[in-house]
Amino acid sequence: MAQNQDPQEHILIARNNETGQTGAVVGQNPDGSPQTADIKSTPITQFVCFNKQQNPIEAFLANFIRQAKNPSLFGFFKVPYDEAATTGVVMSDMLADPEGNKEMLAAYKVNLPEKTQRRNNAIDESKIDWDTIEKEWGIKRDDLAKSGDLTSMLYNRKSQLVSLSPEMAGEKFDLEARLSFRTNPDGSVTLVPHFPQKEPKLDVEYKGYTFTDDDKEQLLKNGNLGHPVELLNPETGKMEKSLVSLDRITNEIESVPLDKVYIHGHIGKTELSMPEILSLKEGKMVESKEIELADGRKFTTNLQYNAERRDVEFIYEQGQAQGEKNDQKQAHNNWLDENGNIRKITQWSKKPLTEQQQADYMAGKQITVTDVKDRNGNDCTVFVQFDPEAKRPKTVYNYPDKAKVVGVAEESKTQAAVNNEGKSNEATNKVNEPLQKGQTAPKDESQQKKQNKPKGPQP
Structure with a gap:
């Protein structure tokens, strides 16, 4: 069996070292183990074809190592794609006695990369x-814990925008920033604020790499570079292949080494094929993928790995219907998680919610938020409930027990309708000022004069 020196395409043959079962790789099972088929009876077109440009073997093995519970259970051997029916069949027979054929199999054996953690190790909170x-x-x-931001930060991700009040030179400032933790060489942990920037600094060299015009266009269009680039690791001084994305909130440039990219095998109820997983791991876009979330909702979108989020995200084309785009964006990024479950909220209109209110909201129940300011700064009471059809919380101004419509308190009904919905109240339709809580008529002599002013142009 003379092995091709540098074949462009390969198949992988996997052997279960416990059962002795051998087969060509056709995919990956949900538990991370390779999905195989009999190499003698299965058409070659069903085998996963690995090549450097589209499906690198290294990417498959790195993902396998991260996902499989017991990677050492399997051995892998690569065979040139065009020799699957010859060399592949012979090798399948030889693998029935791997020890006896050890020397001949050595030239085809693929060494597994060193196992790393599926996710970055959690930061030791006792060091904070x-x-x-x-x-x-x-x-x-406690504020970070209640909002869910602390969990993200402990797993090396950023919080959402958080209100800060640092004191400088004896004066306090009100600022907003995303937060993350940084582990220092001495083991201590430092809080790092990420303040929003006006625009990304794409003309400045990033970790030894200069963005091309095409790179800049892709980052500004999709938020992701779309292919690996060699970046300098400041800790080791070595160059390493990495994926690059923009933080759309702060405009910071973020990156993650390719060997630390992990792709889940499914999104909601939708399974990802091995070629799709490998493409995502290389930063490429998987286009027009039909997604079914846990609640049964379906839509079609593009998928791409985002280095800032450390996860796959939905990417929208400009030509997509705006309604579908908003529907998907809300489902994935705002009000629903990737499995279609209602996301936790900890406040509404800057009013903190109790644990019970948060639990009720996530269960789809109506919650009452008092002393809320409307967009004009006026007080009102709001009833909030998640609307599964709109896929977002709804706040309609009406009694909640009328036709099961979520609404506001009666004393705020007129105020909200006029101030927030642009509706007209006959008794106040010439008053240009926001209505106060409970107001259904002019509140003073000045407003009464405006209300009594005749219609039409004045002489």
Whole structure:
């Protein structure tokens, strides 16, 4: 069996070292193990074809190592694609006695990469000096925990925008920033604020790499570069292949080494094929993928790995219907998680919600939020409930028990309808000022004069 020196395409033959079962790789099972088929009876077109440009073997093995519970259970051997019916069949027979044929199989054996954690190791919270963080930035641990941001931060991701009140030269400032933790060489943990920038700095060299015009166009269009580039690791001084994305909130440039990219095998109820997983791991876009979420909702979208989120995201084309685009964006990024479940909210209109309110909202129940400011700064009471059809919370101004419509308190009904919905109230339709809570008529002599002013042009 003379092995081709540098074949462009390969198939992989996997052997279960426990059962002795051998077959060509045709995909990956949900548990991470390779899905195989008999190499003698299965058409070659059903085998996964690996090549450097589209489906690198290294990407498949790296994803396998991260997902499989027991990677050492399998051995892998690569065969040139055009020799599957000859060399592949012979090798399948030889693998029935791997020890006896060890020397001949050695030239085809693929060494597995060293196993790394499926996710970045969680930061040791005991290393965090919360007293100093609160003193310097005005943010409390409990607030981050209640919002769910702390969990993201402990797993090396950023929080959402958080209100900060740092004190500088004896003066306090109100700022907004995304937050993350950085582990220092001495093991201590530092809070890092990421303040929104006006625009991304794409003309400045990033970790030893200069963005081309095409790179800039892709980053501004999709938020993702779409292919690996060699970046300098400042800790090791070595260059490593990485994926690059933009933080759409702060306009920061973010990257993740290719060997730390992990792709889930499914989104909601939708399974990803092995070629799709490998393409995503290389930063490429999987176009027009039909997605079914956990609640049964279906839509078609493009998929791409985002280095800032450390996950696959939905990418929208300009030509997509706006309604479908908004529907998908809300489902994935705002009000629903990737499995179609209602996301937790901890406040509404800057009013903190109790644990019970949060639980009720996530269960689809109506919650009452009092002393809320409308868009004009006026007080009102709001009833909030998630609308499964609109896929977002609804706040309609009416009694909640009337036709099961979520609404607001009666004393706020006129105020909300006029101030927020642009509706007209006959008794106040010439008053140009926002109505106060409970107001259904002019509140003073000045408003009464405006209301009594005749219609039409004045002489």
